[in-house]
Amino acid sequence: MYNLVIADDEYEIRHGLVNYFPWNEVGFEVIGQASNGMEALKLISEGNVDALLCDISMPMMTGIEVIKEIYLQQSDVMTVFLSGYQEFHYAQEAIKYGVKNYILKPTKFSELREAFTQIKKDLDQRIPHNAEPILVHRNIDGEDDPIIFKIKDYVKTNFKSASLEDAAQTVYMNPHYVSKYYKQKTNENFSDFVFQVKMEEAAILLKTMKYKAYEVSEMVGYSNAKNFTRAFRKYFGVSPKEYRLLN
Structure with missing residues (x-):
């Protein structure tokens, strides 16, 4: 579906x-x-x-x-x-x-x-996101570029509410230009990287067993726990609860 x-x-x-x-x-x-x-x-x-x-x-x-x-x-x-x-x-x-x-x-x-x-x-016709095993921080292309490095650092620090507009402000550029520049340098969309960081951060939080799934959902920027579960399953191929059992 x-x-x-x-x-x-x-x-x-x-x-x-x-x-x-x-x-x-x-x-x-x-x-x-x-x-x-x-x-x-x-x-x-x-x-x-x-x-x-x-x-x-x-x-x-x-x-x-x-x-x-x-x-x-x-x-x-x-x-x-x-x-x-x-x-x-x-x-x-x-x-x-x-x-x-x-x-x-x-x-x-x-x-x-x-x-x-x-x-x-x-x-x-698209290749599914989970067609092959997920590697944490797998998209490292472009990180030797100071602009890309700064954008990624912004996302990793502000993943809960990260936006293209705010990322553009951190490098003093137009959001439209930043979007194209990021895609050109990393071969991925800015929104996909934000999604990746959110999911990997969620996985770390889930491993601690300290927080409930709905709390993790809120901590990574999802106001709806069901949407978080769907997103997590789409990325990792398993639900948050199943992920905990496997890890």
């Missing part, structure tokens, strides 16, 4: 999409709901989201702004837009930032099924 977040400020629509569409039949599990763009980005920042179904018109941050931020961070989250707007310039913006599909309201289940069947095929 791939992890999906649904973002729409209209509760009835969001509730209907979450509860009445057979997501499991097309290979997805809804792991989070957002009523605005800021909430959607927060869920994505937790590192275990594969796809986003996102309304365009939302408070605090529009769908266009959300997908622009995802694009700038070079995140591999696949997005489908859901909107009542039919003006073509929205579709142009969506295509510009890599949206995979654009569905007009009222939503037809057949269109949703078609869109997410294709997204699952695209996701299936």
Whole structure:
């Protein structure tokens, strides 16, 4: 199953999409709901989201702004837009930032099924994160670069709330440039490194047996313990509880 977040400020629509569409039949599990763009980005920042179904018109941050931020961070989250707007310039913006599909309201289940069947095929082509044994601190490329070293040091020190914007401030650069620079030097996305550090720190905390899993979840920046468990399993291939038993 791939992890999906649904973002729409209209509760009835969001509730209907979450509860009445057979997501499991097309290979997805809804792991989070957002009523605005800021909430959607927060869920994505937790590192275990594969796809986003996102309304365009939302408070605090529009769908266009959300997908622009995802694009700038070079995140591999696949997005489908859901909107009542039919003006073509929205579709142009969506295509510009890599949206995979654009569905007009009222939503037809057949269109949703078609869109997410294709997204699952695209996701299936990717190499899974846990296809080979995990090595702690396995991504060391670029650490001889002073900028990369400083960025990674910032993440290791502030992993609970680490963000691209704050990382960019530590090296006095534009976030968009930092994202591209980091990718070029390390061959990985900034968000993937943050995710890696969170998970490896969680593993260390779990080994001590001092903290409960939900406490570890909060300590590494996850407000939802279930999302933490899913993320941990995605990274290590086992749940936090199973990890403890094995270690």
